[in-house]
Structures are given as structure tokens and as C-alpha cells.
Amino acid sequence: MKYRQSMLTAIVIAVVALVITLGFQIDKLQVKQRTATLDHQVSLEQKQLSGLQTSQKAVLIKVAKRNDNSATTALGKQYVATQAADKQVNGFFKVAMTFDSDQTWKARDKKVLKYATQDVVNANNPALFNDGKDDSGNSIINSTGRSAQFLDVATQYGPLQSDGTIHGIVKVHFIGSSANNSAQIEDYYIFTFDTKQNKLTEVQRFAMKSQKRVQGDNDD
Numbered sequence: 342m343k344y345r346q347s348m349l350t351a352i353v354i355a356v357v358a359l360v361i362t363l364g365f366q367i368d369k370l371q372v373k374q375r376t377a378t379l380d381h382q383v384s385l386e387q388k389q390l391s392g393l394q395t396s397q398k399a400v401l402i403k404v405a406k407r408n409d410n411s412a413t414t415a416l417g418k419q420y421v422a423t424q425a426a427d428k429q430v431n432g433f434f435k436v437a438m439t440f441d442s443d444q445t446w447k448a449r450d451k452k453v454l455k456y457a458t459q460d461v462v463n464a465n466n467p468a469l470f471n472d473g474k475d476d477s478g479n480s481i482i483n484s485t486g487r488s489a490q491f492l493d494v495a496t497q498y499g500p501l502q503s504d505g506t507i508h509g510i511v512k513v514h515f516i517g518s519s520a521n522n523s524a525q526i527e528d529y530y531i532f533t534f535d536t537k538q539n540k541l542t543e544v545q546r547f548a549m550k551s552q553k554r555v556q557g558d559n560d561d
Contacts, residue, residue: 415501422501426534430511432456433541434494437469438515441488443480446473457541468528468546486520505536512550524554 405417433456440446450462450470462470475481482488491513498509513528527550533543 419498419501419507422507422534422536423496423498425536425539426498426507426509427496429456429534429539429541430496430509430532431494433544434511434513434515435491438489438491438513440482443473443482446482457544458535458538461541461544464544466544466546469544486518488518490516490518492516492525501536506542507534507536508532509534522554 403417405414405421407414407417433453436449436452436456440449453462473480473482475484493514495512495514496509497511498507501507509532511530511532513530515526515528516523517526518524528546529548529550530544530546532541532545534540535542
């Protein structure tokens with residue numbers, strides 16, 4: 342009897358572990374598929390918007406206000422949307438990737454609301470927003486000397502959607518430091534920008550492409 346119960350328990354544990362693993366793999370696959378779709382859409386939109394002169398961009402801003410369905414109007418609306426999104430994406434990550442103490446880490450939660458909705462802060466983004474405490478309740482930032490210095494972002498966009506949202510990919514370039522070393526880091530995120538709210542409504546990291554150690558004063 343005890344043997345059968347042990348076997349049953351082992352089978353249940355194995356099934357639960359399998360379900361969790363499959364769920365994680367499906368989530369990863371969905372992110373990859375979405376990223377691949379965005380990459381394709383981005384390449385098409387970038388071809389249209391690249392090479393435009395300043396005078397042409399001014400025209401696009403004007404025609405974006407028209408109500409017709411012409412290709413020129415659509416391109417104008419796309420341009421205006423990406424310009425607004427660029428400003429908010431840059432502002433968001435400048436706040437998110439600038440901290441040097443427990444106080445400045447926590448202050449980011451409210452500061453980013455100028456650029457993103459509360460849902461972005463509340464979402465499961467532990468790399469961006471958490472209480473900054475270890476298991477003992479001590480500040481990780483203060484105890485390790487961790488800090489971040491924002492450098493720049495590079496954004497690419499898919500087409501403007503009928504609901505006024507636009508999806509994109511952003512490369513975030515910053516310097517991450519601890520007590521003993523620093524490195525230039527490139528993080529990649531997919532995001533959604535809502536032109537009606539003029540805010541980011543989704544931000545999700547999907548890759549860290551490279552780390553380059555920053556030369557320190559103590560290096561030989």
C-alpha cells in the first residue's frame with residue numbers, strides 16, 4: 342500500500358513538473374514568435390520611413406491629420422506615432438536604468454508613470470521593478486553597491502494598429518555596476534505604445550545580447 346502511494350506521489354510530481362516545464366517553454370516560444378513577427382513588420386516600416394528628409398517629415402506631420410485612407414496619410418500617422426513613442430520609450434528607460442541607492446531604486450516606480458501605465462509597473466518584470474530586498478529584508482542595492490547609468494536606446498516599430506497602438510522592439514544600452522566592476526550592457530525589450538494614452542502599456546524583456554566590461558581605475 343505504501344509502495345503504491347509512493348508511486349502515485351512520484352507520478353503526480355512528475356506530471357506537475359512536466360506541466361510547469363511545458364508552460365515555460367510555450368511562453369518562451371510565444372515571445373520568440375512575436376519577436377519574429379515584429380522583426381518582419383519593423384523591416385517593412387523602416388524602409389518606408391528611412392531616407393525621409395526634414396521637409397518630407399514636416400509634410401507627413403500635416404497629412405497625418407487628414408481623415409482619408411490614402412497611403413500618404415497612413416505613413417504620416419505612422420511617423421507621428423513613432424515620434425511620440427520614441428520620446429516616451431527614451432524617458433521610460435532613462436528613469437528605469439538610472440539608480441545608485443535603495444532610495445533611487447524605489448523612486449523609479451512613480452517616476453516612470455509619466456511614460457507608462459501602472460500596469461507596466463505592476464507586471465511581472467522583476468528585472469525592472471521589485472522591492473530591492475533580499476530574503477533577509479536587506480537592501481540589495483545598498484549591500485552590493487549596484488547601480489545603473491542610462492546611455493541610450495534604439496527603437497524599431499511595426500505598423501500602427503487600428504486601435505491606436507503600435508508595437509516595437511527597443512535596445513537599451515546602459516552601464517551596470519557593482520562594488521567591484523562595471524559593464525556596458527545591451528538589453529532588448531518588446532513593448533506596446535498607446536497613442537491615445539501617450540504611454541507604454543506593455544514592456545517585456547526578452548534578451549540580453551552583450552556585456553562589455555568597463556575599464557576601471559584599478560585595472561592594470
